[in-house]
Amino acid sequence: MNTIAWKELRSFLNSPIAYIFLIAFTGWLAGSYFVWGKVGQGVTFFSVGNTSLDVYFSLVPQAFVLLIPALAMRLWPDEIKSGTVELLMTYPVRSWEVVCGKFLAGIWLIALGLLFTLPVPWTVGAYGDLDWGPVWGAYIASLFLGGAFLSIGLFMGALCSEQVTAFIVTAAICLLFVLMGDTLINLFIPKGLHALSNALSFSSRFNYLGRGVVDVADTFYFGSVTAVFLMLNVTVLETRKGA
């Protein structure tokens, strides 16, 4: 599994996509927070006037909805298109090891991206009394959210042979998970569905963790969504292998 993960990571780093991902991710977050302001709010660090990084980390789901599907879309469709997936299946590795290897490579890259955002809290901390608790909470939340998005992307990639299709479908599903439970969205759906929408929501759990409160139920939810989509991915591979 580690061999596959390392191979995938190396292939990421050998291609410009990893650098584009990292620069786009960190640039989007820092640019939005320090230069042009959060979309629709125009709030920047200079106008907020305090050390709360709520606004900064609230940009993470937005960035992930676009960037993680872009990252995930090359993990399976490339292999399917070039036919290397059949070759991979002939190796003495189990399907779940291949899936987890690819997932690990993606999550390392996401973790690397998050690591490169550390200059922002350091900078803010240098100009005021920063509470690092919510910052670590937001990093934990981002990693869990990234993992869940990545697993959805991997599953969709295994289903679709076209990168663009995989990207669009993954982004749409991730967006749905982010929007569910949002107060604004709840205003437009029947009251009877609110409980279900709130229960499935990624954003309310992300915000809760981002406040610096690690709730076992929230982390378990993210973990179980990730595990379910990885398992579905294994099922698709097994089915493909059988066919």
Add this chain to the structure above:
Amino acid sequence: MANARSRFWVNITSAFFVIAIVILANLALGGMRWQFDLTEDGRYTLPEAAKRIAAGLDDTLTVTAYISEPLPSYLEFVPRALQTRLEEFAAASNGNFQFSFRSPENEPGLAAELEKHTPPIKPYPLADFVQGRQTTGSYYLWLVFRYGDQESAYHLLEMREALAREGEFLRLLPFQIASKLVKVRNPEAQIGIVSEKKTPPPELQQQLGRDPSDGLAQLRDIIGKHLPPPRDVDLRHGGQIPDDIDMLLLYKPDALGEAETFEIDQFLLKGKRVVVLLDNWSSFDVDRVREWQSGLQSGTMKMRPLQHGMSEWLSHYGVVASPGLIEDPEFSASSVSVNMEVRQDPATQRMVLAPVERRRRISGLLLPQERDKDRNVTGQFSETSPALAGLGRFGMAWAVPLQVNEAALLAHGKSANGAANARAEGLVSTSRGAFVRTITDDNVPVWSEQQSVAPDKTTVGSHPLVVQVSGRFRSAYVGRKWGEDERPPRKGPDGSALPAMPNTAARLDESLEPGQLWVFADSDFCSDYAALTARNLSSQDSMVALQLAMAGFVNVMDGMLIGDDLIEIRRPNIKDRSVDSKSVDDERGSILWQAVGLTPVLLLVLALLWWMLRTAGTRRRTGAEV
């Protein structure tokens, strides 16, 4: 083929089986609250002080939550968040804290029953959207606390915008609940306020109302939430302080005579608490709103001088109050936009009256922040004083020059064996560059374009702005005889001397119990009109500093009346952790470079290094193969 098909169905079945287990596990875990609060001050955990208050219940306290079902979409989190907090209180209370949820929508007849409650518990109209269409419904959001024969109702809408934000709701709820517990358990803690009410000028009556006001509505509202509503005490013309008053607040005392100060002295010697909000000049009053506005334009303001009449009495307790006002070049640097003009709002394209960005220094404004030995702002005033711990700033305006003279206090504040049993301490101070400006013609400078300069170098130094005096004292009136009952004569409405007020209570020469006296060098920080002016000026610094000063002041009163537990619960908001705005402005370029520019450059360098390593590796391998 058949083998592949059966494997497919095995895979699909096992996937559904696992998904079902995961859903069940999530449902089971959803009802449990295993949480780890990573915040530095445990902001989202029930504070230890709240647990102590709950554990201190010696009889059953019941909380009934009258919450509508369903609530508007944006308040759907409320029942779950409320239940979490109430469960935490119940767990800490040794079984004496019990709660239940009731929904008037699901219980016929309950709404009519609640209507008869005193005060009536009514639903409140709130807007909602149902499937995209705006609707208005009536919703119950009440908590009713019952403890013995005491009862107190709390409307969750009092939390205002915090009610619609889950994080803020969770953070503030422990204080709201704990303060109600304190209120029903301490029905006797009563604050009396001595103040003068003035009628708003006719041209402002439409905006400010017609009733006479002392500008303390916000303060009364804050106190009334966890203590009985403060009562007005009239000391004029020989009025006395009622026996059930535990703490006396003297707001902007003016022309107090000996009879009044004697009454306050006797009150203090009974072991009670006195808070004096002193002023030499009346600036923010309801009848002076116009003066303030014209003062902003002209640069000086005709102030109404106040003769508080307390100097002699205060000096006996080690607090020296001098005439004039304090200016602090370091801490008055918060500039505000003072000119207003009609201009086009870029957002709405409408013409609006808005402040012009012409920034000036308000010379009498004091926004002290405590600094450490390296002159860095510490972010809080005092780690040792619970009332002031956690407050990053304080806001005062045209403060009275105070000095602490502990020797004068210790001259009488000693026990029989000579040990000191009284102390006086300055808790909030100006910088060392502050000085006293003496005003001779009532024209007080409002703003200046230039740095203030001390007219008299002897007054330059750190001046205390809040002084705490506590312990056992001897009366300031020991040995003074005025007549048969040894009480000072009163003054009539026209200032003429009247005979001493007949009083059967024994005159006290020494403290019966340790008492507390707090003197604040300003009264404006808790004035509704000061807050209104800061808002009109769009002065963020001033608004925050005034709010924090008010919070400190309420903490002081709570600490004296009901102990420190409530103060400890009142955690500062994360938004109160302000950045050093001056450094941020000065170093904007370097901030942008560090936070925005550094990472992409670093990534490009890393990409280049990786590419070079890879190329070198490929060459080496190719060379070896050749």
